[in-house]
Amino acid sequence: MALVNSAIDEIGMTEFQWKLFFLNGFGYAVDSLLVVCQSIANPAVQQEYGLPDAHVSGIPLASQVGLLVGAGIWGFSADIIGRKLAFNTSLLSCAVFVLVAGGMPSYISFAAIVAIYSAGAGGNYVLDATNLIEFLPTTHSWLVTFMAVWWAVGYTITGLLSWAFMANFSCAPDATPDTCRRADNMGWRYLHFTCGGLVLIMAIARIAFIRMTQTPRWLISQNRDAEVVRTLNDISIKAGRSHSLTLERLQAEGIVLHTEQSVWAPLRLKMHFKGLFQTRQLAWSTAVILSNWFVIGMVSPLYSVFLPFYLQSRGAVVGDGSTYATWRDYAINQVAGLVGPIIAAILIETKFFGRRGTLAVGALVTMVLQFGYTQIKTPAQNVGVSAAISAASNIYYGTIYAYTPEILPSAHRATGYGLCVIVNRIGGILGVLVGSYANVETTAPLFVCAALFGLLVILSLILPFESRGKRSQ
Template identity: 70%
Template sequence: MTLVNAAIDRIGMTSFQWKLFFLNGFGYAVDSLLISCQGIAQPAVSQEYGSPSAQLAGIALASQVGLLAGAAFWGLSADIIGRRFAFNSSLFLAAIFVIIAGGMPDYISFSALVALYSAAVGGNYILDSTNMLEFLPNKYSWLVTFMSLWWAVGYTISGLLAWAFMSNYSCPSDAVTCARVDNMGWRYLHFTTGGLVLILSILRVVVIRMVQTPRWLLSQNRDEEVISFLANLAEKHGKPLELTLEELRQEGNIIHTDQSVWSAVRIRQHFVALCRTRKLAWSYTVIMLNWLVIGMVSPLYYVFLPYYLASQGRKVGDDSNYTTWRDYAINQVAGLIGPLIAGVLVESKIFGRRGTMAIGAFATMVLQFGYTQIRTPAQNVGVSAAISAVSNIYYGTIYAYTPEILPSAHRATGYAICVVLNRIGGISGVLVGSYANVETTVPLFVCAALFALLIVLSLLLPFESRGKRIQ
């Protein structure tokens, strides 16, 4: 692995990696785009069709269940069959399901399609960050943190589309009846989003011919393919390659590769290796707790954000459809600031990865406590937009830090377990939001308390990956 990393460093950053930054970034963007898409649609769908449960947010719950299934399937399979299959197919499947969802005739069928398109993208940021990291020269590893900008781009697109469609083509919030003809906004949202995702999925196949990452190939004892890829990359970009196949073979063979990738011995190794030492076990335990907590707080705040904006707007005397969705769009645009700040802080000696996560969690906690005390419409949009910005400092960093501290051969498995826990937390968050009454400030206090816990968990992480060689 050290020899391959050194070869990638000598070749340096090429147009291949820059293309990956955009194409893997599409996966980040689609993940957040579709999570917010169902959250935007939920109030309108419930108003038109009624909800099977007076309290349970069934659409949001379907999304979290689908995301859990997707994380388990795409993530756990990536260390077994490689990263390429998910890269080429996940966005296409999601696009088809999103377009179909826009035509669903009732609450249950729409929820089912939400679960399907959520499952299609449920492992995207596992695979996209892993994929990107394993092709990068070491000094460009900060780009994985910066990739979270794409996650904010997805939210921004959904916010602008919601402002355009939901404010103009939705039933008033106080309407007694809500007919299809008066409530086309959520359908337009899904048709437009599905078309966009379809275009992005085609670009992933047309712009670049994805190959398995050299680090994954190495873990499979496929040394010839590693050298072939590096030689082609070096030749195409006029870079040096001193590493030879003989040098790799002199290091010996990877054990158990004579057995099937689906054998119990090889699959077990993907789990056991994550906790091979005491310090590694402690690190992985704390990182899993981080993911479990953000799983609870993300849907509790972001999925129910339209409700908070409306209820807080009602408190200050401005809760119209137009104002709610305008403020939602402003929130999502403000979210673009967070990854930019994170990209700078993670490379500073003072903060590094762990300090940046703690700062993001602390600022979010303070602002969410403050959001419960707003008194004017300007405060409603200003404080909520600030929350979107600073929370993305934390999210952007945790998305990059997680694959950095996991061993390459088992990286996708380790990340997948974290995201599965994240989705379990997400289901819990939806249940809390469903029964805690999002028309009040109670869920906001819960969110703030969870971010306080994230400050502690960030500082408990034993490894600081800034400036370190990523294996």
């Protein structure tokens, strides 16, 4: 693996990797876009069709279940069959079902399609971060953190679209299923049709603008040395660069054990999980990173998925509470979130903060702001504090998305990242259930969110590895 890493560093940053940054970034954007798309639609769909269960918010729950299934399928399969298939097909499957979702005639049918398109998106940022990091030279490893700006871009796009559609094509805030007619409530449908079209364009761009190959680090883990050299040669020749790696040097290092068996052989499948706990320190690292992902899984839906409810209810207290004001404030929140990944990309490369310090700072600032959000008194405070929370939390999210693949072994990276996302979605399901049974029109869920971010500060600081300036393996 060290020889492959050195060869990538010799070639340096090329047009191929820059294309990957943008095209893999689309996957990040789609993941957040679709999570937010269903959360934006949720209040309007409830108004039109009613809520089948008085306690459980079925649409966010369907989304989390779909994301859970998608993370398992895309994440675990990527270490077995490689990263190429998911890169080429995941966005296309999302696009089709997002478009279909806009035409659903009932709450349950809409929730079912949400689960399906969420499954398509569920492994996006697992594979996208993995794809990018396995082609990047060490000098540009910060791009994996900065790629989280695409996550914020997805939020921003849906935030602005919601301001346009939901503010102008939604039933009145006090409407009920008896008074909310389809013709008056087209906003959530327009949102899905538009987002589905955007995702389709992104899916076509992935196929049209790059010829994706299996990553060199995955190929080396499969003992496919000749393909490793061929892939690196193709990149270097197109860029007018060179590298010193030869097939003979690779083969002189020996072979990877058990690769003579089928990729589906029980022993090889078991090794992908066992490889995450091979040493005591690696086992501790894996356990703590899984804990981080579980907690952010709980806190994310408690805040972001129910944010429209918070803004509406707080607006009713300190503002006019109108549909226009709610979605204007929502759009401002998402635009503010763009700042977080930019700050994170700067802090992670400083010696004082590094990856772990940046995680802790993002979680700490978010915790303080969320406690502050429970005490707002004016419309300006409502917008300003909630926007600051979006920016601060994205410092944490942007860093954890990059740090996770950096500290996972290459041969088992997608499995490890997939496992992280699975526990994240389990936490998300619990978060939706807490939000469903709690009163999201009160400050109680916000206190829970703030406490969970306090826990993330501790979990960030006890991570054993600091990956700043080091080559991921």
